[in-house]
Amino acid sequence: MTGFITSAQNFDIISLGDVVTDEFIRLSDGPVRVRDDDQGRWLEIPLGTKVVVADENSSSTGGSAANAAVAMSRLGLRVGLASYLAHDQIGLDILSAMRGDGVGTDLARVDAPSHTVRNIILSFGSERTILVRHAGFNYVWKDFKDHDVPTWLYVNSLGPDALTYLDELADWLDLHSDVRLAFQPGTFQIEAGSERLARLYTRAEILLCSSSSAPLIAGTPLNDVDLTLDTLLKLGPRHVIVFSETGGAIALSKDERLSVDEFSDSDPVVDMTGVGAAFAATLVAAIVTGRSMGEALRWSSMNAASVSRQFGTQTGLLKLKDLASRLEAAPEFVAYA
DSSP states (O other): OOOOSSSOSSOSEEEESOOEEEEEEEBOSSSOEEEEETTEEEEEOOTTOOOOBOTTOEEEEESHHHHHHHHHHHTTOOEEEEOEEOSSHHHHHHHHHHHHTTOBOTTOEEOTTSOOEEEEEEEETTEEEEEEOOOOOOOOOOOOOGGGOOSEEEEOOOOTTOHHHHHHHHHHHHHOTTSEEEEOOOHHHHHHOTTTTHHHHHHOSEEEEETTTHHHHHTOOTTOHHHHHHHHHHTSOSEEEEEOTTSOEEEEESSOEEEEOOOOOSSOOOOOTTHHHHHHHHHHHHHHTTOOHHHHHHHHHHHHHHHHTSSSSSTTOOOHHHHHHHHHTOTTOOOBO
């Protein structure tokens, strides 16, 4: 690690949320195809067909909390992972992988009766469809020891049984007003509604969400970007960051609105899985280390582009020196008002 980024004793930031094992299945051309219509893009596989898959299928640690933890650790932060795992081989492998990337795992809780979640990722070209099976964890908030209280807490996606847990977390945040919150609601938090989780939206210094999730959280039309951004800001966070699947984003605060484009280079896009998580976590890491929002957006788009040029959610995550080198080589790439 690069030393103490913040005044916290053990962790600059704790990534809190679910972790999974991602099982990648690469679909070959043939009967599989993508169709576009007014409702979106559709992966189509004829029923009863035997589909040939590519040889380079793989498994890896994933999930927003794990991907965020690894991204921020590689950027020099002292990161802890607060998550629930099962007492199975997959859970043990995840903990080992996290420790191998410098992420502290003492805050991970083992829930023996459950099973560690496996996501099946159907990869076709550079796009993917994810089949998700959530585990039923006994989410119970357990206070951090004094030396584990971080400067920042980054709350990621959690399962459908975690609403009371999030209420308990909000209570804890009320008692620790100096802890700064980044909030990236997952599928089940979005379904619960912004009113149900109003305390977290109001408490957040940074609210992060994808461009597809933003109108669902705000309850606004899909094509009204300005209304969506304004509505999200009215939920209470200091900064709202809405990012696209390709690495571009808009950041809004009371005093500033900035945009950044997708960073493009000569290398082809290989896999978009994990690009959003890389963008969000890199932005948080940049803010934690004292960068401006404009510079944080540059960091994020560059790291997201690196992830999209590799297969898997964490393979392309850059270390700080590599990110700095790439940014130095592209001085023209900046965020703009």
